[in-house]
Amino acid sequence: MAQEVSSTEISSSNVITLKIAKYNPEHDEEAKFAEFKVPYERWTTVLDAILDVKKHLDHSVAVRYSCRQASCGSCGMMINGRPRLACFTKISEIKSDVITVEPMKNYPIVRDLVVDLSTLISKHRKVVPYMVRDDSEITSPTKEFSQTPEQLEEYIQFANCIKCGLCNSACPTMATDSSFLGPQALAQAYRYVADSRDKGKDKRLKVIDESHGIWRCHFAGSCSQVCPKGVDPAMGIQLLRGYLLGFRK
């Protein structure tokens, strides 16, 4: 495709080449890359650059985003070959004159940079990602399910998951095993199993203890490397295995 230059005023001398994967599964056989010259500042994120292209150069670029502050998990994509959140990745930190953005791997592509996250959500649902109890905090008489700081420490980092799906995209097992639950769902299973207020451990362990469950993790650790929220799914999976092997109760 022809190179184009953003029509916005260039306030600095910094310009990068942004290569965006363009693919519509309905009529394209394979993805093609469209190149754009985009000006950027020290604070410009990859998402800002894509939106600049979308606003001024190519309105057809499909991208999913919402909060722009790494809270909603919508703008996950491959940026120079690594799964990242576009809103949380500054162009200046990539240290490259060319930035290539592609849709996340291990998900069906809807169009361009947008992938179908329904498998992520259905696998997340499978692990019963909520507190299982007969009573509740609003049961009369009202009471709190208090926890010690140590009990909170057991799971709190896993509660930071924003369901962006970057971990599943980085997982080498998910690349070949489409039925594998994946690091996101397994880490969330651990989050609830390790919560002292929860009573659904047996139910959850049964879900993950299947042929495409927790045992298919090879502990590559790439899920933990790419998490933008500092969650360590690889550790959660190993801790969860402890319950199934009888090391943890």
Add this chain to the structure above:
Amino acid sequence: MRESIIMKIHYGTALGAVALVAVHILFRITMMDYTESLQYENVLANYQFIPYAIMLELILVLLSVHGFNGLRVILLELKQGRSYERAVTYGCIAAMAVLIAYGSRTILMASMGMA
């Protein structure tokens, strides 16, 4: 069978095989010269020493169970589908049984002096 039980067997057979193969190698390098231990008469003598033949049989079983379960896992990760997965599981069990049966036959015949 639950996958956790299969994997406990998988890890257990690995540990057992490592321990017994270590004993086997130690026997080979301590009892006599390594090349000498591979001579026909010495190999046969191993089989005819019943405790050693039992250990070889155990190694055969442990490695077969571990190896074929490993193969099952690899094949399950390569492709998915109910009939495929069932074929892989039963195929691996059958192949493991055949290998153990054939190996056991060899050990039995050699230990009985029929080789």
